[in-house]
Amino acid sequence: MGSLSVVEAVTVDRLVAWLSAFRDAVHEHGDYLTELDSAIGDADHGANLIRGMDAVMAAVEQSPGSAGDLLKKVGMTLVTSVGGASGPLYGTFFLRAATAAGDATVLDGPALLAALRAGLEGIVARGKAEAGDKTMYDALAPAMGAFEEALASGAEPDVAARAAADAAAAGRDATEPMLALKGRASYLGERSVGHLDPGAASSALLVAALADTLES
Amino acid sequence: MKKLINRPEDVLADALKGIDAAHPELRVDHQHRVIYRARPKADGKVGLISGGGSGHEPLHGGFVGPGMLDAACCGEVFTSPTPDQMQEATSVVDRGAGVLHIVKNYTGDVMNFEMAGEMAAADSGVRVETVVTDDDVAVQDSTWTAGRRGVGVTVLLEKIVGAAAEEGRDLDAVVELAKRVNGQGRSMGMALTSCTVPAAGKPTFDLPEDEMEMGVGIHGEPGRRRVPLAGAAEIAEMLVEPVLADLDFTGGPSIVMLNGMGGSPLIELYLMYGEVATLLEKAGVQVARTLVGNYITSLDMAGASVTVLKADDELIRLWDAPVETAGLRWGV
Known part of the structure; x- marks a missing residue:
């Protein structure tokens, strides 16, 4: 086994920037998310995530401390402001990631992956979703797999x-x-066939926001 | 979209202000968005909380009061309330005898109440039990879905179980009764039109003039199938048949609710009830009590649902017990 590459650390400020980018993304794509949700749900996914991420950015304005502190605050804010199914699911994602991140103030690649994976496991525990159920899991699980594979091959x-x-x-x-x-x-x-899952779509925005933030 | 609102994002907050102004017998916590009785029930009695997305009024806030709920947690339109709301309501209504959470079976509601139960157990030690209603026979394959939805039986359950809690029954007895009521009730709904969620600004689905949606839920989520528009007699058959096929209601009294979805006038609801009553009589169902009106609605959707609850002398007695809420009121 070769050792993993020396990876650039992700600071708490970077994590805040990621959340900010996700907030911007749900604002930009809010109507699109709601439209997807009208087709197979109840037409509120965009509005709910906008409300949640606005609350998150207001909550993390003060110095968030460790990565765990930040992610816990994000999780609790989402749980208490979003409602619906996405509140507990996104909230549990960040709460579990917070536990995994702990007191660290910087996360290297494997630590970031471990936090994200813990978050995904939280979503599975809360929502009991499996691959192919047409949920946010279907976007997040392959994302974690690709992240892990890239790290293993030495990527930053x-x-x-x-x-x-x-x-x-x-x-x-x-x-x-x-x-x-x-x-x-x-x-x-059968009528759910032929439509994108709104939760998978917002999850893809979350991961895209992470990539955009780390590249900038 | 033409609605009596100020801004779509303020609908719930503004509606709670109106409820507060109209009902001095209620206390509205605007911060947590919880509706309480202004005069809490006596110590030693079980507390009853329900809640869910808004847009189904009078459910649940209209059922807070003596003989029914102690508190209702209000979510955004069609969105489950959050665990902190339920946790707050739980600690406020606990009179030392524990609290029952009445939850309609929707993924979000179940998850949020589940988190609230975990938080309440960890923080305050209040004993919380949960009953999940799932009476919607429109959901045929509950193995491959999130299960049957909680709809009309929730109204009947809140009334009956509310009377039992008011009598002073303990939490175990209240839970047992709640599960029995849920197990003996069945519902089926239909829509003539979509509803319009204020935040979305346009109808949730398109329904052509000459079609209707059978088996619709209470959030504009489509139902079993889309069929050509029919007359009331035929619609009543399509609603009653799957309800009676799912449970044998003969051999005892039943409580029947003909519920409006919010956008159908009362004259149509009574007309529909006439058709339903004829079908039930033909099927040998003895209707002991009837409720006709808008009780669990879906914003401005036009349409109706039928709920039949297999009752007995005890359930009828609890049904007849005094109730004093904005949405149901008798015997006071």
């Missing part, structure tokens, strides 16, 4: 994050022909 976190963003986008697109098995879209049965 920014390159790994870009690979993850590409995988998340592909994962999002792959939800289109899927039959929804979780959440409100599942009530549509």
Whole structure:
């Protein structure tokens, strides 16, 4: 086994910049997310994430301390401001990532991956989703896989994050022909086929925001 | 979109102000968006909390008061409230006998109430039990979906279980009763039009003039199938048939609700109830109590749902017990 490459560290400020970029993305694509949600859900995904991420950015204005402190604050804010299914799911993602990140003030590539993976495991525990259920898992799981693979092949976190963003986008697109098995879209049965999953679409924005932030 | 609102993002906050102004017998916590009774129930009685997305009024805030709920947690339109709201409401209404959370089976509601239960257990030690309603027979394959949705039976359950809690039954007895009511109730709904979520600004789905949606949920989520528009008699058959096919309601009294989705006038709801009553009589269902009106709505959607609850003398007695809420009021 060769050793992993020396990776650039991701600071807490960088994590804040990531969240800020995600906030901007949900503002920019809010109508699109809501439109996807009208097709197979209840037409509120964009508005809910905008409300949640605005609350997050207001909450993290003061110095957030460690990466764990920051991510915990993000998780609690999302849980208490978003509602619906996306509140507990996104909230649990950040709360579990916070526990994994702990007291660290900088995260190297493997530490960032470990935090993101813990977050994804939290989503699975909360939402009981599996691959192919047409949920945010279908964008996030391939993203984690691509991130890990890129790190293992010696890539820096920014390159790994870009690979993850590409995988998340592909994962999002792959939800289109899927039959929804979780959440409100599942009530549509066959009629859920042919639409992108809104949660997978917002998850792809989250990973893309990470890649954009680490590249800048 | 033409609505009696100021700004789409202020709909809930502004509506809570109106509820506060109209109902001195209620106390509205505007920060947590929880509606309480102004006069809490006596010590030693089980507290009842429900909640969910807004847009289904009078459910749940209109059912807060003596004989029904102690508190209702209000989410944004069609969006589950959040765990901190439920945790706050739980600690406020606890009179030392524990609190029952009444949750409609939707992914978001279930997850948020689940997190609230975890938080309440960790923080305050209040004993919390949960009952999830899932009476919607329109969801045929509950193995491959998030399960049957909680709809009309929630109204009947909040009334009946509210009466039992008011009598002073303990939490275990209240939970057992709630599960029994849910298990004995079935519903089916339909829509003539979509609804328009204020934040979205346009109808959630397109429904041509000559079509209707059978098996629709209460959030504008499409139903079993889209079929050609029919007359009330035929629509009543399409609603009643799957309800009766799912559970045997003969051999005892039933409580029946003909519920409007929010956009159909009462004259149409009564007309529909006439058709439903004829079908139920033909099927040998003995209707002991009836509720006709808008009780669990879907904003401005036109349409109706039928709920039938298999009852017995005990449930009828609890149904008849006094209730004093904005949405249901008798015996006081």
